Amino acid sequence: MGLLAMNEAVFSLQPEHWAALRLSFWVGLWAVLLGLPLALGAAWLLARRRFWGRPILDAMIHAPLVMPPVVTGYLLLVTFGRHGWLGWLDLDLAFRPAGAVLAALIMAFPLMVRPMRLSLETVDRGLEEAAQTLGDGPFTVFRRVTLPLIWPGVLVAAVLGFAKAMGEFGATITLVGNIPFETQTVPSAIYALLQVPGQERAVAVLVALSLGLSLGALALSELLARRARRA
Amino acid sequence: MLEVSLQHRFDNFALDAAFEAPSGVTVLFGPSGSGKTTVLRAVAGLLQTDQMTVRLAGEALDGQPAHARGIGYVFQDARLFQHLSVAQNLSYARRGDGRGMNRIVELLDLGPLLNRAPHALSGGEAQRVAIGRALLSAPRLLCMDEPLASLDSALKARILPYLERLRDEVEVPILYVSHDVHEVARLATTLVVLQHGSVRHSGPLEMIMADPCAVRDLGVRAAGAVLRLQVGARADGLTELANDGVRLVLPDVAAAQGAWIRLRVAAQDIILATERPRGLSALNVLEGVVTTLVPGRGPGIAVGVRVGQTDLVARITAASAERMGLAPGMAVWAIVKATAFDPAGVGT
Numbered sequence: 001m002g003l004l005a006m007n008e009a010v011f012s013l014q015p016e017h018w019a020a021l022r023l024s025f026w027v028g029l030w031a032v033l034l035g036l037p038l039a040l041g042a043a044w045l046l047a048r049r050r051f052w053g054r055p056i057l058d059a060m061i062h063a064p065l066v067m068p069p070v071v072t073g074y075l076l077l078v079t080f081g082r083h084g085w086l087g088w089l090d091l092d093l094a095f096r097p098a099g100a101v102l103a104a105l106i107m108a109f110p111l112m113v114r115p116m117r118l119s120l121e122t123v124d125r126g127l128e129e130a131a132q133t134l135g136d137g138p139f140t141v142f143r144r145v146t147l148p149l150i151w152p153g154v155l156v157a158a159v160l161g162f163a164k165a166m167g168e169f170g171a172t173i174t175l176v177g178n179i180p181f182e183t184q185t186v187p188s189a190i191y192a193l194l195q196v197p198g199q200e201r202a203v204a205v206l207v208a209l210s211l212g213l214s215l216g217a218l219a220l221s222e223l224l225a226r227r228a229r230r231a
Numbered sequence: 232m233l234e235v236s237l238q239h240r241f242d243n244f245a246l247d248a249a250f251e252a253p254s255g256v257t258v259l260f261g262p263s264g265s266g267k268t269t270v271l272r273a274v275a276g277l278l279q280t281d282q283m284t285v286r287l288a289g290e291a292l293d294g295q296p297a298h299a300r301g302i303g304y305v306f307q308d309a310r311l312f313q314h315l316s317v318a319q320n321l322s323y324a325r326r327g328d329g330r331g332m333n334r335i336v337e338l339l340d341l342g343p344l345l346n347r348a349p350h351a352l353s354g355g356e357a358q359r360v361a362i363g364r365a366l367l368s369a370p371r372l373l374c375m376d377e378p379l380a381s382l383d384s385a386l387k388a389r390i391l392p393y394l395e396r397l398r399d400e401v402e403v404p405i406l407y408v409s410h411d412v413h414e415v416a417r418l419a420t421t422l423v424v425l426q427h428g429s430v431r432h433s434g435p436l437e438m439i440m441a442d443p444c445a446v447r448d449l450g451v452r453a454a455g456a457v458l459r460l461q462v463g464a465r466a467d468g469l470t471e472l473a474n475d476g477v478r479l480v481l482p483d484v485a486a487a488q489g490a491w492i493r494l495r496v497a498a499q500d501i502i503l504a505t506e507r508p509r510g511l512s513a514l515n516v517l518e519g520v521v522t523t524l525v526p527g528r529g530p531g532i533a534v535g536v537r538v539g540q541t542d543l544v545a546r547i548t549a550a551s552a553e554r555m556g557l558a559p560g561m562a563v564w565a566i567v568k569a570t571a572f573d574p575a576g577v578g579t
Contacts, residue, residue, distance in 0.1 A: 124310075126306065126308065126310050127310055127312060127313075129277055129297075129304075129306075129310075130304070130306065130310040130312075131312075131323070132276075132277070132296075132297045132298045133275055133277070133297060133298070133302060133303060133304035133365070133368075133374075134298075134303075134323050134324040134364070134365075134368045135298050135299075135301070135324050135325060135368055136298055136325075137296070137298050137299075141298075144323075145312060148314045149313070149314060
């Protein structure tokens, strides 16, 4: 009975829904791969450096958390779109999968910066001094001492960033639209299905899959952080 | 030879210090807040100062970043890397070639600790590992910032012999910060006395400790000559110690006959007499000549006394000195009670 229901549920998904699942996964992965190193740099600047413009950087990183996502998407559109003020770069991100990665990255960025910044702030600077006196330059100290010590924070940032990027909706749909097989992610597919009556089963399946992925990512981050702390 | 000269201004503190440190252990001594640690951090390159010259064996080190100076540093807290094992901490430095590993492990008795995690070590064990780690980075100079300050006295007594072996067996010069006169008496070859950010005295340990002019800056409790004595015959639980015209007897010195030891004779534990005392229970009465009289800040006065070729310093009240009519050139008898010898001051 349960098996039959699952079978039926899976068959209620159309090919474009599978495409949306694949795209969401790739968006999440690329947003983390590209965003995590940048977020680490930003976290380091915010945690370690006192410079002019630091509050501005801080505010810009956190702005997507408090702005309506549609506004973030709109700002990206007027920045990176064909007629945007960075349009001359010819990145052509609007209505492209790459645009979905950008929108997701921007939205997930503060969630990636925060855990790494908190980890950096708890690192005993004395250990970095000790490594210096043992002959390591700044980059080597970071690689051999700082990074291993903030590793749990980096893992948490990656998992949170992945989950957030996969589920991003408002900024994504504003920047890249909702084109099946091209720019449609899981959330925008759910949104599209809700516009048409009689698609409740497909909606339920996609919602269940999203929930499972998000909660799974949260559980994974908790597990990784706990294991890293014990090691 | 290490030559240091530096100036630095803080909000309410100015540091202006210059000194030279030959080989052996050079102790920067002074009360807390005198600028000892600041000097050490500046030498190691961990602190940028307004003006600084550091020359090691003729080579200028200022201008080089800390990691390029080749200076090992042992901090007050051990600062072991928690994500590495003890063995990995020891082999952390890449400029060391690891060849000295066995020797250092043996010297500091680290063998049983190698596979442990840093958080499973006691304070003394962690500090020994930190010393070993610094030594294994093949330093040209070793800076030690009160490495024993965070340990209780029993642990201190256990680690001090390791530091003495370090001084006598490792050819690396050591710059050592301390505010504990017992450590100074046991370890130092050269003494630099700091106060309020400037150098008050610097020179060979025995010379500074026996200098009546230094009593004021060392502090009344810390002042006192450090003698190098050879262990002689033992009888009735008493051991004879002698050198350069000084002969003392002490209860149970734990050193072999013929060995050389250091002994600190605290300035406040010496009583002076203008005539040879009679009917006295004290065993150690030394006949000498007054060399100098230096008034202190309070009611005290520091009296230099030469016994044979050895200088002692006594701290008495100015009133007594006046009543006794003490003056340079006068013959005096210095009375030292055997139990007044500082047991922590007995070292090799």
